[in-house]
Amino acid sequence: MPDTSQPRLQLNGITKQYPGCLANDRIDLTINAGEIHALLGENGAGKSTLMKIIYGVTQPDAGEIRWEGQPVVMRDPAQARERGIGMVFQHFSLFETLSVAENVALALGAAAGTPKQLESKIRDVSQRYGMPLEPHRLVHSLSIGERQRVEIVRCLMQDIKLLILDEPTSVLTPQEADDLFAVLRRLAAEGCSVLFISHKLNEVRALCEAATVLRGGRVSGDCIPAECSDLDLARLMVGDAEGLEAEYPKATGGAPFLQVASLSWHNADPFGVSLEQIMLEVRAGEIVGIAGVAGNGQDELLALLSGEQRLARNQGAHIRFLDSPVAHLAPDARRRQGMTFVPAERLGHGAVPEMSLADNGLLTAFQQDGMVQSGLIRHSRVEAFARRIIETFAVKTPGTHTPARSLSGGNLQKFILGREILQQPKLLIAAHPTWGVDVGAAAAIHRALIELRDAGAAILVISEDLEELFQISDRIGALSHGRLSPLQPTAATSATDVGRWMAGQFDHPTTTAA
Structure with missing residues (x-):
């Protein structure tokens, strides 16, 4: 039986090394039952890696995870869900050719019922949380904001003890965000823990009881957000807050x-x-x-x-x-x-996930800097253009040959925006x-x-x-x-x-x- 006197989740010394990058460096984190806890940090600070470790997507190289007082190994997301962990990823994990109901059914498993049986519950839950959804709609027909709703609603339909939200209000209006916060506070009052990742510091200060801040893969500090200003939190995240206001x-x-x-x-x-x-x-x-x-x-x-x-x-x-x-x-x-364009969806629309940054730069800028001449690609110029984007816009990446999918959301966004701006558009x-x-x-x-x-x-x-x-x-x-x-x-x-x-x-x- 779980020990309810123990923290809901405790991470001790979590470390994860990738080639050329120490993503998590001996991270400690404690979340109590019924607590809304913020995880802050600039893009590339290690937040996404840590979330994937908690959710069983990635395995740590060192450290311990304790769940309700017991040491555990989260082998995969299915095991995490069995323990009561739900997660909304920043980059959506939906099947675009399936309906809303079919996506929810896949996430919840056969025991939850067929897509047809889930339709009324989807409508009820989405309406109650102020995020209306039509279960019959195919995901590819949904806007970015509506896809975010599907991710959130399918987690809220689970019997969860820990809800991890990665930038959940990015495509919500202030009113919709307020409605979501009311739901999260009600969940917390019922004993559900919430791990809330957001770059909107005013939201963190209004919603979260505690915060852990990462910088460069390490914990740079813990604080009570309500007792901090936005500038205080920004300094913990980036060190130098010059130019942020x-x-x-x-x-x-x-x-x-x-x-x-x-x-x-x-x-x-x-x-x-x-x-x-x-x-x-x-x-x-x-x-x-x-x-x-x-x-x-x-x-x-x-x-x-x-x-x-x-x-x-x-x-x-x-x-x-x-x-x-x-x-x-x-x-x-x-x-x-x-004319140049920055689309709403980064992966798959703004950039091809499997392709390198250099090749992604070429995709829209092939008419620039003599990168293509007489039908032939001049790879040295393609590389130079990608390096210029990386240097000008401070994109954190091992190099120009890094696949787009391996970048954090913010760094990929800086690369895409830089690619368009450096073409000097009208x-x-x-x-x-x-x-x-x-x-x-x-x-x-x-x-x-x-x-x-x-x-x-x-x-x-x-x-x-x-x-x-x-x-x-x-x-x-x-x-x-x-x-x-x-x-x-x-x-x-x-x-x-x-x-x-x-x-x-x-x-x-x-x-x-x-």
């Missing part, structure tokens, strides 16, 4: 670079979102931010702007770049004109640029975007992080059910205004937003 002056854009006029598009997917009369203008030397709850048309708008979804040639004028119609052009043709469109990124990396990404803006580029940022949008955007709007609010100067706009727009409380503009 930067305030950027707002800019007034120049000539229109991107113009979207009366763009309506019918989505044939019954679970997708159709766009209605989108009016949008992004000018040289400005950042335009678009807010919105996941699943309100962000993916569809990005697909149309990037060329992944094209219109007929006679509809090309609905999207104009440098006053030329582009809505009918393929992505590579748009790139040749000076227009950069970025979705969720700092999703799951630590405070140091987020500050670096924001500085890079501001520098690109100040060099005269037009930038469109689509994000569900209102704090980020208010910090870097010069003008701001919101998507709701496929409709875009008029854009307003950020300095003259409040979070309450944007919240109303996100709920659809706005009038359609009659002309291109100014």
Whole structure:
């Protein structure tokens, strides 16, 4: 029988060595029953490795795991789940060709019932937690935010004693995050332990009773978040907090670079979102931010702007770049004109997981720096470009031949963003640029975007992080059910205004937003 007087989970001296990287160096961590405990650290600090060890995905080289007072070996995730451990990974572990119910059934096992039998419970649980899901929908038709909901809900359907959440609010609105926090507090009150990983320090201070901070694979400190400021926590994470609280002056854009006029598009997917009369203008030397709850048309708008979804040639004028119609052009043709893109999903969309960083750099920048000449790849230039990304954006990686999948989320994001910025675009469109990124990396990404803006580029940022949008955007709007609010100067706009727009409380503009 478990000893309930003992900690729920105790790690002693956990060590994990990879070639060229000591990911975890003698880490100690204790989580009590009913405690909400934060694990903090910059990208590459060893958090993900430690979580995988707890969940049985990875085996430690040294150290001991004690579960409810007893030493255990977590051989695999199935054994971890049997003990009552549930985990939501930052990078989703869903089968895209299966439905929501089928994915949940696979995770819970045959004893939980068939997908058909689980449908009503999925609806009940998702509605109760403020994350509505339709069990019949195929995962590939879901937005990033909706996929996150599936991950969270399938864990909450288990009889869990420890719930591990890796960046669970990255694609939630503040209201949705508050609803999730209410659920987590209720779970904790019932005795469930929660290990909460987040780079949103205000969330950690509001929710967590204790925190353990990692830096460079080691524990750099323990603290009570409520007794610390964001800056105190940031210093524990990155050592030097210089530049983390930067305030950027707002800019007034120049000539229109991107113009979207009366763009309506019918989505044939019954679970997708159709766009209605989108009016949008992004000018040289400005950042335009678009807010919105996941699943309100962000993916569809990005697909149309990037060329992944094209219109007929006679509809090309609905999207104009440098006053030329582009809505009918393929992505590579748009790139040749000076457009670059950072998609919402890093692995599989922004980067090919199995390919090296050098090859991933080549994928979108092959028209740059003479990397391809007469149909032949000049590998020395490809390597040089990848090294320049790594050095300029402080990407933590053993080298240019490292597979993309082996990087932490934040470091991969810095690489993808750096790859697009170093192409010196006239227009950069970025979705969720700092999703799951630590405070140091987020500050670096924001500085890079501001520098690109100040060099005269037009930038469109689509994000569900209102704090980020208010910090870097010069003008701001919101998507709701496929409709875009008029854009307003950020300095003259409040979070309450944007919240109303996100709920659809706005009038359609009659002309291109100014």
